[in-house]
Amino acid sequence: MGYTTPYIIKALSDNQQDVDRERPLLIAKTREAHQVANTVESQRDWFLAQPTGADPRFYEPEYQPMLYAFDDFSEEYSSAPKVIEALTALGLESFMTLSKSSAINHSSVIAPSHLPIDLAWNDALDYEAFFDEYWPLLNPNGGLMIFHNTVNGCPKCAMFVKQLKLKQVSQFSDFELLSFFEPYKLHQNSYTVIRKITAFKEHFLDWDQKSITESALRLIDKH
Numbered sequence: 001m002g003y004t005t006p007y008i009i010k011a012l013s014d015n016q017q018d019v020d021r022e023r024p025l026l027i028a029k030t031r032e033a034h035q036v037a038n039t040v041e042s043q044r045d046w047f048l049a050q051p052t053g054a055d056p057r058f059y060e061p062e063y064q065p066m067l068y069a070f071d072d073f074s075e076e077y078s079s080a081p082k083v084i085e086a087l088t089a090l091g092l093e094s095f096m097t098l099s100k101s102s103a104i105n106h107s108s109v110i111a112p113s114h115l116p117i118d119l120a121w122n123d124a125l126d127y128e129a130f131f132d133e134y135w136p137l138l139n140p141n142g143g144l145m146i147f148h149n150t151v152n153g154c155p156k157c158a159m160f161v162k163q164l165k166l167k168q169v170s171q172f173s174d175f176e177l178l179s180f181f182e183p184y185k186l187h188q189n190s191y192t193v194i195r196k197i198t199a200f201k202e203h204f205l206d207w208d209q210k211s212i213t214e215s216a217l218r219l220i221d222k223h
């Protein structure tokens, strides 16, 4: 937890506001399309109307995003203690659940309604243990795990990434991996993003008109 936490939470809140604004528009344009003959033109009009190109399957579930922060407040210089103050000032405190502990052995804090995890970010310690505990909880359809201070960091952290690469070439590969540099910094100047793709299918193989139509109809039925 620290300086970037309120920015991430603001992004969650903005995203939720976008969905709340766009869902009624999607329902309205779907209702309209449902009342006219199903033709190539009416499908195009539905697609182009606001929110353009929105996939009903994304808008169908009611979803309350939540950031789970694990911080034991062990680092004196950390801005973690100020985060709650900042979130309260912004009225965004309901988007965060704080556990004053290590993330290791505490994944049970995460409510079943918030699983699977879409993004797990480790900016502290214990990368291997974190990976072992949280990888099974990560969304198999593109969930992201990010580790700070990796390839350009301490030898142990760099070795962690090397081990992952070794796993990628020597075992069944269910992830993609990319490391980035932060060249303007003397410390914590790289991070590695791992994307879980166990259940990911290329979209062009999955452009399933039947499931899109069924989802759109469920949306207008429900509202």
Ligand SMILES: C[S@@+](CC[C@H](N)C(=O)[O-])C[C@H]1O[C@@H](n2cnc3c(N)ncnc32)[C@H](O)[C@@H]1O
Binding pocket: 001, 002, 003, 004, 005, 070, 071, 072, 073, 074, 075, 078, 079, 080, 101, 102, 103, 123, 124, 125
């Ligand atoms: C580098 S800061 C995180 C900054 C944050 N990612 C940001 O950019 O806003 C690391 C934080 O991890 C916490 N920390 C260090 N060791 C920890 C551990 N074993 N378990 C939980 N938290 C820990 C520290 O108190 C500190 O607030």
